[in-house]
Amino acid sequence: MDIEQLTQKILDGDRRALARAITLVESGREDHRAKAGELLSELAKHKRQSLRIGLSGTPGVGKSTFIESFGMQLTGLGLRVAVLAVDPSSARSGGSILGDKTRMERLSRERNAFIRPSPSQSHLGGVARRSREAVALCEAAGFDVVLIETVGVGQSETVVAEMSDLFLLLLAPAGGDELQGVKRGIMEMADLILVNKADGPLKPVATRTCADYAGALRLLRKRPQDPEGFPKALMVSAVEEHGLEQAWEEMQTLTAWRRENGHWDRRRADQSCYWFDQEVRQALLARLHTASAQAAMADLSGQVAGGALTPAAAAQQMLQDHLKG
16 A cells, blocks of 8 residues: 555545554664655645543553543543553563553444554653654544553653653552652643542542642642643543543643633644654664664774773764764
């Protein structure tokens, strides 16, 4: 299938074509990267946009269960939902080892839902390097909402925030200790904090946790991209499907306000510049992984170890010889 045919099938919402295109953009082969660039450029001309929602949380907080329940609610409203679930990678094969799709059985059977697990491949923040391009493909395919699930919580989750319109942080009741050391950074990025598992005997604990985080959010400096009252903390139960409707209403309220006040377009523009910078950096690093560059690195490392060159002088020589042209 040529790029023109693949482009049209994606625009028509063909799920097989979408899956094939995501495989293409995830490939590291040079010829595949060229085709992926051509495909993305063609699709970008149509300027389709989805609501991109990034979701993070500590392992065991119930991200997959939440996504399935939330996704079912959205499809029930007639919306088309794509889920890009970034799994930890096998150190041996590089493949995905958790298999989120198998844990979202109901959602995977929905004709208005598309689930794509992707291996993190050890990239920063558990976000596959080409997840941003996969998001663009889902937008072009006409999905109304794209959910991007990441592995774990840490300072590096800024990566998923840079490809999302809204960033959700999922917490378990009494889960505050899990965020010590990164709490402020994560909270400053989050648009909504959702305390999950607010059901049964955990509900009173979830109520206290939600109140604690609501109070902490009030102490943070108000962000220019937020209306009064945001960011906020809410309680949800993915198992009992309580609080999901309110969470969706809050997301819509925040999105509408940002659109009306110009923050939506400004953020999208800033994100494009961020990813341009990242692409340049990745391309430069790729040049250092060629066989000739690695041989030169080994030679210069030997001269640095022997005292013939200072680290700074060796680095300058490396840059001059291998990062030009």
